[in-house]
Amino acid sequence: MNRLHPATIIVSILPRLKEAVQASLPVIIGSVVAGKGGNHDWFAIFIGLMTGFLAIGTYVTTRFSIETDHVAHKSGWIFRNDRRIPLEQIQNVNIRQNLLERIFKVATVDVETAMGKGRDLKLSVLGLAHAERFREELLGAAHLNLADRTQVEEPLVTLNQHDLFLGAVTENHLQQVLVGMFTVIIPGVGWIITLASKQRPEVAALMFGTGIVVFVIGSWLWGVISYYLKFGGFKVYQNEQLFRISYGIINRAQLAIRPGRIEYMNLTTTLPQRWMKRASLHIGTAGSFGEAGVLAPVALFVDRKRAYESVSGIFQGLNLEDLDWQPFHPIFYRSRLYRGLLTMALSGVAGVFLASHARGMGPSFIYVILFFILMIAGARLTGLFLSRPENGFAITDQALVVRRGYFHQTISAIPITRMENMAITQPWWWKRFDCSRFQVQGMKHRVFVGGMNSTSIDRLISLWHIDRLPAPIPDSATELVTESETTESQEITHS
């Protein structure tokens, strides 16, 4: 059996130290509060020794090997763990490197199956070449010589600096704005209000408005930088019908995906990207990709036409440019409108009620939160109705495709052969409109249609040839080579 790289001892100390400090925070805080916040040297030494001991223990006790039909992993001293994962159940094998691991030229390998929630097996850390070889052996492509392949292989997709910058600037960073709102604005709102209350009303209003603009721009910039660091160096290789995707400047992720395991596709484009006719394509399998996320990017900020061709390559025969789109039922928009208005009304009433009973800074604080809630709810309703002309679904012989969104439009698809179950929900007041909410789920991913009539549902069920199993994954690499020779490869290149 194989062992981990000796750098495991050093690389695993920091995350273990962080966990130990987090776990012991209550003790530290408690002793400080109780007035015993004097000498903590003994405690720090204890944590350091335990962390080092556990790091050495991980290196010494972990063993792993690849057998004929499974991968074996043993670890632990007092509590021992012996895990075996059948090779055929492996969905993804991902390689990650944080900054420290890149310095030591080692990497963490995550092995995922469909049943696990996240990674089922984590090897932290292996030497980088060993990690890549281990991944190729697990996925059955080990006959390739690593050195030869890297010399002749051309990436299928790359992201140059110009497109990386434009993609970062035009991407949807609303999440960063919301996170910034809760981590910066709300804790600091008391200070802002105190400062503004000492000014004349027009100056206070100007300060407040300027603060909002600076905050939004700052959050957006933070989103741009995060995108740049996350997707810098983005490359996709397709070899032996295996997608290998790598990206990341500080924390590098390397994903290896079998195309036969892809069960979900998500094509996204923001409003500025639509003007530039660009889109990004992400795919999902039955596993997730650990800390790299639930979806894997296969094309970022590419020409929209090329993105559509990529989709046809991944889901054979699915042509996004030639779909018979049907709109969501109007009752869906009505219900969302009522729900949004009700949320805004209840929030307003609750906010005014609480503010009227609060003292000191309370009312101002509550009104600021209320402002953000109403702003977000209003933006969502606006986006919903702006997207109405383009929202819709299409049923083909290959897949169910759903398009929705305005500021951030997504086209999602699940192949019919990958559908596991369907959920149809109908409130009684929708029955006379012959409309239901419809959701179809694969192993891990789901597609939701806001309002679908019974004719479309019945058509989809009839197409769902449940007695037809998905094509089996070829066992030998030779078969994979043969299939790749007869299949046209999709090339997306950037000049």
Next chain:
Amino acid sequence: MDELERPDHNVLYIWKAEVLTVWGIWFLVVLGCSIFALLKLDAPAWVVGFAAIPVIIGALNLFFLNMRWNRWTFQITPNTLEMSHGVVVRHRRIVARNRIQHVDFNSGPIGRKFDLVHVVVHTAGATVGTIPGVRTARAEQLRTELMSGQKSL
């Protein structure tokens, strides 16, 4: 197979116990909070009236229990398991039989008294549904039927 079935009628005892437990606890929590607000925070007396909300919701649940049982159906076809339930909002779930990975039984003390189990159906990706109040013998048959046949990954 292919017949429309319902949970056993004795499941109503289980559901009654669940409704009384859940909304009873909510009633106590809301009552406790409103009394605390009344005594310690100088809240007006009418806040105690909030405790009536879980009582009303619980009473409505009990009132519609028979209708809820009447609307709960399941059916095994050659390729699917179909489950339908719901009074105000109708839920229908269709599961491909060749995707079902395993079937579990859950039972509480009231269920065991009436020889009833909840049949929980799992696919590789998720728990897709629970058929409540099935007689143990019928549940074993269901498990055999659902687990038979070729499964896909």
